[in-house]
Amino acid sequence: MTPQMTALRWLDPPDGPAIVLLDQTRLPVEESYLTCTDIPQLVDAIGRLVVRGAPMLGVAGAFGVGLAAARGDDVEAAATAIAAARPTAVNLSWGVRRALAAWRAAAGGTGLVPARNEGAKAALAEARAIAEQDAAASAAMALHGLELVPPGARILTHCNTGGLVSAGAGTAFAVILAAYQAGRLERLWVDETRPLLQGARLTAWEARRAGIPHSVLADGAAGSLLAAGEVDLVLTGADRIAADGSVANKVGTYGLAVLARHHNVPFVVVAPVSTVDFATPDGRSITVEYRPASEVANLAGHPVAPAGTEAYNPAFDVTPAELITALVTEEGLIHPVTPGNLRVLDAATCR
Amino acid sequence: MTPQMTALRWLDPPDGPAIVLLDQTRLPVEESYLTCTDIPQLVDAIGRLVVRGAPMLGVAGAFGVGLAAARGDDVEAAATAIAAARPTAVNLSWGVRRALAAWRAAAGGTGLVPARNEGAKAALAEARAIAEQDAAASAAMALHGLELVPPGARILTHCNTGGLVSAGAGTAFAVILAAYQAGRLERLWVDETRPLLQGARLTAWEARRAGIPHSVLADGAAGSLLAAGEVDLVLTGADRIAADGSVANKVGTYGLAVLARHHNVPFVVVAPVSTVDFATPDGRSITVEYRPASEVANLAGHPVAPAGTEAYNPAFDVTPAELITALVTEEGLIHPVTPGNLRVLDAATCR
Numbered sequence: 173m174t175p176q177m178t179a180l181r182w183l184d185p186p187d188g189p190a191i192v193l194l195d196q197t198r199l200p201v202e203e204s205y206l207t208c209t210d211i212p213q214l215v216d217a218i219g220r221l222v223v224r225g226a227p228m229l230g231v232a233g234a235f236g237v238g239l240a241a242a243r244g245d246d247v248e249a250a251a252t253a254i255a256a257a258r259p260t261a262v263n264l265s266w267g268v269r270r271a272l273a274a275w276r277a278a279a280g281g282t283g284l285v286p287a288r289n290e291g292a293k294a295a296l297a298e299a300r301a302i303a304e305q306d307a308a309a310s311a312a313m314a315l316h317g318l319e320l321v322p323p324g325a326r327i328l329t330h331c332n333t334g335g336l337v338s339a340g341a342g343t344a345f346a347v348i349l350a351a352y353q354a355g356r357l358e359r360l361w362v363d364e365t366r367p368l369l370q371g372a373r374l375t376a377w378e379a380r381r382a383g384i385p386h387s388v389l390a391d392g393a394a395g396s397l398l399a400a401g402e403v404d405l406v407l408t409g410a411d412r413i414a415a416d417g418s419v420a421n422k423v424g425t426y427g428l429a430v431l432a433r434h435h436n437v438p439f440v441v442v443a444p445v446s447t448v449d450f451a452t453p454d455g456r457s458i459t460v461e462y463r464p465a466s467e468v469a470n471l472a473g474h475p476v477a478p479a480g481t482e483a484y485n486p487a488f489d490v491t492p493a494e495l496i497t498a499l500v501t502e503e504g505l506i507h508p509v510t511p512g513n514l515r516v517l518d519a520a521t522c523r
Numbered sequence: 524m525t526p527q528m529t530a531l532r533w534l535d536p537p538d539g540p541a542i543v544l545l546d547q548t549r550l551p552v553e554e555s556y557l558t559c560t561d562i563p564q565l566v567d568a569i570g571r572l573v574v575r576g577a578p579m580l581g582v583a584g585a586f587g588v589g590l591a592a593a594r595g596d597d598v599e600a601a602a603t604a605i606a607a608a609r610p611t612a613v614n615l616s617w618g619v620r621r622a623l624a625a626w627r628a629a630a631g632g633t634g635l636v637p638a639r640n641e642g643a644k645a646a647l648a649e650a651r652a653i654a655e656q657d658a659a660a661s662a663a664m665a666l667h668g669l670e671l672v673p674p675g676a677r678i679l680t681h682c683n684t685g686g687l688v689s690a691g692a693g694t695a696f697a698v699i700l701a702a703y704q705a706g707r708l709e710r711l712w713v714d715e716t717r718p719l720l721q722g723a724r725l726t727a728w729e730a731r732r733a734g735i736p737h738s739v740l741a742d743g744a745a746g747s748l749l750a751a752g753e754v755d756l757v758l759t760g761a762d763r764i765a766a767d768g769s770v771a772n773k774v775g776t777y778g779l780a781v782l783a784r785h786h787n788v789p790f791v792v793v794a795p796v797s798t799v800d801f802a803t804p805d806g807r808s809i810t811v812e813y814r815p816a817s818e819v820a821n822l823a824g825h826p827v828a829p830a831g832t833e834a835y836n837p838a839f840d841v842t843p844a845e846l847i848t849a850l851v852t853e854e855g856l857i858h859p860v861t862p863g864n865l866r867v868l869d870a871a872t873c874r
Contacts, residue, residue: 200826200828200829200830201826330743361835363743364717364819364827364828365743366715366717366741366742366743367741369827369828372819372820372827372828372832373827373828376828376829376832377829380829380832386832386833387832387833387834387835388816388819388820388828388832388833388834388835389819389834389835389836390717390718390742390774390775390819390836391717391741391742391743391775392681392714392716392717392742392743392774392775392778393774393775393835393836393837393840394778395775395777395778395781395840396774396777396778396811396837396840396841397835399777399840399841423741423743423744423747424741424742424743424744424746426746426747426750427743427745427746427747427778427782430746430781430782430785431778431781431782434781434785460747465739468715468723468739468740468741469723469739471720471822471827472822472825472827473825474822474825475551475552476551476715476720476723476724476822477551477715477720477723477724477727477739478551478727478728478731479551481551481723481727481731481737481738481739482737482738482739483738483739483740484712484738484739484740484744484748485740485741485744486744486747489744489746489747489750490747490750
């Protein structure tokens with residue numbers, strides 16, 4: 173069973189297959205869908221962030237290979253083009269590689285191009301498997317994370333970690349949703365998450381859709397919220413976790429972690445095991461991407477600083493393990509976050 | 524000598540007097556000026572934040588009384604209308620009251636309405652005196668604050684504290700400008716200061732105008748900047764200081780103070796003695812103004828969150844004295860910030 177996804181659907185009508193994407197660039201103003209019937213359309217959509225978020229890009233990349241195969245395109249060339257749509261998105265090329273391997277295997281290891289039907293079936297089955305695994309990981313993270321949510325919890329979150337970026341309920345947002353469904357969530361506080369406003373634009377949209385009581389705040393207002401005793405738990409996702417437990421996540425996460433510690437509020441990171449990168453020994457080894465000044469100098473396309481203003485605009489920051497109360501993975505809780513406790517994950521998942 | 528002001532000029536051409544305001548609502552996109560030749564125009568401009576900031580509103584209110592007197596208006600009625608343009612702005616009504624008292628006194632204490640020329644002269648002289656005192660206080664704060672700036676300093680600031688809100692160089696920005704002129708400033712880091720973006724819109728404009736090397740950052744990026752060792756000093760202004768040294772300032776200030784402490788970076792507040800409110804015993808007694816959700820959910824009419832989204836939007840936050848390394852006033856440095864050290868100011872200024 174392919175999970176019901178928010179961000180992406182596979183359609184196979186008589187007139188030819190298609191990938192239908194919820195256009196995230198138009199949220200929250202408009203809920204519109206973009207139908208990709210060929211690979212150039214999909215590559216363009218991925219490049220423009222119509223679909224985004226680490227796990228979801230893996231799913232989209234794999235379905236893209238399936239689309240190319242079903243159309244009878246040159247699948248190897250299509251796979252290369254899709255993976256190049258966002259070259260730094262590790263999950264995208266990983267999803268593409270998995271579906272491509274399934275497609276190749278459909279020729280029975282002969283090294284020949286598989287028959288169109290067989291190849292497409294194999295690639296699509298792999299895409300569905302990726303989505304199922306992601307949804308299952310979300311469900312497991314939600315279950316484990318729920319243990320950390322007290323009754324009547326007021327949870328503060330940062331960036332966007334829900335169904336828009338996952339085939340399931342996501343990471344931090346999956347725990348939030350489970351807490352709401354268990355009657356334990358009093359309020360969700362949503363950092364707007366400048367510069368790209370993923371909190372205000374996307375997490376608020378997800379919370380509203382789920383019926384979760386929520387309020388958005390400017391990132392700088394989190395301190396006063398914590399000082400007022402209005403936060404019981406901070407929950408975020410992670411973009412990459414180093415072997416020493418340092419967490420790279422959307423810029424602003426580190427400041428929240430420092431504030432949470434100052435106020436003795438638990439700061440919990442929710443991320444699948446695949447986020448832990450044992451090849452990166454520590455926080456200092458994580459390369460932070462610096463993004464264009466225009467993201468800060470503009471807000472929703474409107475200039476907010478003098479033309480030509482320079483900006484310091486890191487996409488991520490790094491939170492050291494000692495500020496992280498616990499890490500929630502699909503394999504269970506890691507607490508405290510230490511290199512030794514993380515290595516258990518490495519062994520458990522045999523990657 | 525009336526100081527040369529950025530935000531406001533008094534004009535007295537043959538065809539009648541006028542107050543010319545730099546329209547701060549159009550910054551940074553456009554440097555345009557609004558000429559107010561009567562009181563309704565000025566009241567409207569103050570209400571729309573064409574002119575803003577505590578000390579500058581005192582100056583504008585006093586010049587407004589001078590304008591009414593020079594026009595031969597009902598000065599008492601004009602004074603009431605100006606003060607009501609922003610009822611919670613304490614400095615506005617204070618400036619109006621000072622100029623009105625000077626106008627009344629021009630009738631020689633007879634209780635009569637003063638002669639038009641004499642009344643206008645007296646009110647304008649008082650307005651100029653307010654501006655001079657403010658400029659002198661700025662200069663003194665700059666001098667005292669400079670003692671805290673090391674050579675090659677990289678200073679992080681929040682909100683807008685320069686010549687747009689002062690008849691002089693402002694508060695924190697006056698120290699920054701002095702440091703730049705003394706060759707001690709390597710870089711100014713400017714928090715964009717959501718939701719109203721006073722940093723990106725106004726402080727970046729002031730820095731550019733002064734030739735100061737600067738970069739804007741999303742408020743959430745300050746943590747990573749401090750963690751990278753790129754900040755030697757954090758300088759902010761204050762909206763109100765309680766008798767225990769708690770500082771109410773633009774939302775986001777408290778989070779910066781916690782981060783600065785975490786990284787052992789000095790966190791210094793620059794504010795005139797008039798900001799210290801001895802009638803407010805402590806931080807908890809400071810009433811924080813909560814502003815509309817629309818400020819967070821919109822920018823220039825463009826929605827950045829789903830329609831109807833609730834927001835937590837305090838205008839200010841409160842930083843306890845123990846997180847403040849020093850307070851710079853026109854009377855000198857206060858360090859450490861303790862009730863006893865603050866009381867010395869109270870005695871010194873005989874308010």
